[in-house]
Amino acid sequence: MIITRIGVPGDRMRIGSRSRRRIVAVLAVAALSATAAVVPVATPAVAVSNTVDDSPRLADPAEDGQKLVVGDSRTVRLLPGAPQVVSYRYELRDVFGTAYDTGSVAAHPDGTADLTWTAIHHEINNLTVRSVSADGTVSARRYIGYEVDGASPQVGYSGGLGWVEPATFVARTRMVNPTEYVVVVNSDHANPLILTPAADGTASFPLLPTVKGSHYISVFARNAAGVQTRTSVTLWSRSNRPHVTSTAFPTKGVGRVWPGTFTFAAGMPDSTTFRYRINSEPTVTVPVGPDGTATVSWTPPAVGSYQLRVDSVASNGTLSSVNEYDFTIENRPLTLDYLYPSSVTTGEVHMLELHGFDLQLQDIVEVIPASGPPVRARNHQTTGPRQQMNVFVDLTGVATGPATVVLHPHNELGYSVTMPMKLQIVPPPAPKATKLPAVSGTVSVGSVVKASTGAWTPAATSYRYQWAANGSAIKGATSASITIPVNLLGKKLTVTVTALLPGHPDGKATSKATSAVAKGKAPKATKKPKVTGTPKVGRKVTASVGTWSPKVDSYRYEWRLNGKVIRGATGKTLKLTSAMRGKTLTVMVIARKAGYTDGKATSAKVTVRR
16 A cells, blocks of 8 residues: 655645544555455565655644634644654745745754744745754655634724715724734825824724715735735715704604704805705705804604705805705604593592503693693603603692593694593592581570581581471571570480581581480579568568579469468468468469479568567
């Protein structure tokens, strides 16, 4: 079997030293296996030629496809495959065999060596090494395949305005420690820009176009050793048309049916006038301000798609290119779904929860009652992803009945959303007695009885009273107290208290009935009766009634002799007889008043004389 070398430089197939060792081993095992499977037969003698692979072994942990960046260096350990190796020869080549670097490195006493090489060109594809023995024998070649990143600079730009303000370009490369960038604009190699990188390895430069068309920006970087990256080419063009911006009507997004503005910025030097038109509206001309801008106001007439076309005119009459600014006007996709609570009382401030979509604090919420003007709510907060809004509404003096809740978006004209359910405005509750009124005092003719108000919720601010006897209202008895007249004798009293609270219906409660009205206390003699006249036999005496409180209606008399009632002696006067001689005489006056117990008082004793 003849073994040939693997990996001759220039081959299209790249195979590293380890891969070649694996292939040689596989071929040897396959040959032995094939030999073992053949039954021995007598064959003529054959001459065998053996070729020994004396190429060096290359120890690189990143062999077979390791990617480097142009300008990077690598160190490869070289191990001898032949005896008495004193040096190694190496070549850096591309896939077509072009050599970019050649040289040699001396071996250590043990035949090894460390080869450090640099990727000086992005097309380097492989490293080829031969060993040289002490007798001058040169070994077969061994090589490792590599891939080199050309690190062409990435170029971006920002800012700039037409042909008026330059754009700022920034170049950056993956090469380590670049020392300069070379910029060539539109193939003007005679006037390159040589830029020194900043601390972060980037380089910035401004460009301002002066003519229409595309501009080619070529950039490469170099390091201190003069190793150069690949060249990147950026195609850039900048129109001299005006620049348009609008917060209210963004070109990417949605504007509302609401007044807004557009700002034009001239992109052509010496612009004096802007000319613009929106859809089929007439063309409008506005002057360019000292800062090169102009701001115009506009209110969308309706939802839909719009295009603003604007150009500028220079002082010499030159026209810029036209900027076609497309934008969309739509109503906000807000919705109202339901309301909580759905019923509230008039005359008070209530918090309402509005549930829906895209609810914002700047929106206007109105409650439109069944009659009367709308009531504007005070927005409090939104919760969740603008799906609930809490508002306060003052319903003082608002009529009862079903009311409509309407939301007017803060950035819309002529657009509103109505809550699908009605808000029921109901009367507030009447005060309710949690403790009944009660009657206090002696329930008898002539006595004063009083009414307590009881306890109420909600608390009342004032009260009215109405007294009744046996359930019938007592005319004129509307105070908190009453002096019981005689005509109520024997009747039971109640008092009805009416609780008053502004904005609320009246609350009413009636006390429990009293016991039947009893007779009043008997009149009392503030001045006692007495017997007047001469108390002699044959004479007449008269009873003086004295003074009574309260004033009485009439009197009766009872005359007594020695303490015993004289039968038939009931008049005011009494004729004294001989049978009365020497005895004591008194008179009892009985004061009578309707509805009262009779009052009684007895005079002082007098003795009947002869």
